[in-house]
Amino acid sequence: GQQVMQIPQYQHVQEGEDFTTYCNSSTTLSNIQWYKQRPGGHPVFLIQLVKSGEVKKQKRLTFQFGEAKKNSSLHITATQTTDVGTYFCAGRSGTSYGKLTFGQGTILTVHP
Amino acid sequence: DTGVSQNPRHKITKRGQNVTFRCDPISEHNRLYWYRQTLGQGPEFLTYFQNEAQLEKSRLLSDRFSAERPKGSFSTLEIQRTEQGDSAMYLCASSPGTGGEAEQYFGPGTRLTVT
Numbered sequence: 001g002q003q004v005m006q007i008p009q010y011q012h013v014q015e016g017e018d019f020t021t022y023c024n025s026s027t028t029l030s031n032i033q034w035y036k037q038r039p040g041g042h043p044v045f046l047i048q049l050v051k052s053g054e055v056k057k058q059k060r061l062t063f064q065f066g067e068a069k070k071n072s073s074l075h076i077t078a079t080q081t082t083d084v085g086t087y088f089c090a091g092r093s094g095t096s097y098g099k100l101t102f103g104q105g106t107i108l109t110v111h112p
Numbered sequence: 113d114t115g116v117s118q119n120p121r122h123k124i125t126k127r128g129q130n131v132t133f134r135c136d137p138i139s140e141h142n143r144l145y146w147y148r149q150t151l152g153q154g155p156e157f158l159t160y161f162q163n164e165a166q167l168e169k170s171r172l173l174s175d176r177f178s179a180e181r182p183k184g185s186f187s188t189l190e191i192q193r194t195e196q197g198d199s200a201m202y203l204c205a206s207s208p209g210t211g212g213e214a215e216q217y218f219g220p221g222t223r224l225t226v227t
Contacts, residue, residue, distance in 0.1 A: 048213065101157065103154050
């Protein structure tokens with residue numbers, strides 16, 4: 001079955017440093033979504049990427065979808081303490097329109 | 113828009129007992145999803161509904177798990193003969209429309225502990 005892997009599992013940064021998490025799928029994806037989960041909270045939608053090579057920006061966050069639609073990345077510039085949480089990618093394949101397969105997430109800790 | 117709600121928020125049960133969780137999605141959201149999340153892992157897909165129809169069910173889901181959405185509004189997830197391995201956070205999410213592209217809105221989850 002479809003597998004989605006994320007690296008790294010943990011990332012500790014000093015406030016102001018950049019952060020990147022990478023997501024790789026075993027199969028080609030129709031789209032990929034990114035979610036953020038704060039400690040003790042539930043996943044909250046950040047963005048969706050659909051097109052091959054797509055790049056989207058949200059303030060300090062930059063999301064990319066690979067040309068082959070099998071990988072994606074999230075980059076945060078100049079992290080802030082409010083960025084703390086777990087970042088998940090979640091992919092959807094063309095054969096299953098409803099099912100989202102989540103990666104295991106990257107836990108980001110930001111030291112002030 | 114009051115968000116997705118789930119009840120109860122916490123459930124402690126003894127092994128072998130049956131439990132039922134309820135999810136109330138955002139009104140008029142056609143799709144409703146159930147996930148299970150354990151510590152350090154991402155949400156694991158269990159099943160989803162489009163209106164009252166259950167369209168997909170994970171092959172990982174044993175016959176002890178059943179979900180319903182009888183009127184296309186709220187949904188229930190029942191686990192029969194609970195096992196300690198069922199201890200997890202059970203998340204419900206809903207999304208608008210009938211396509212597969214819509215973002216999912218998650219509820220706060222029901223934390224199940226099986227003793």
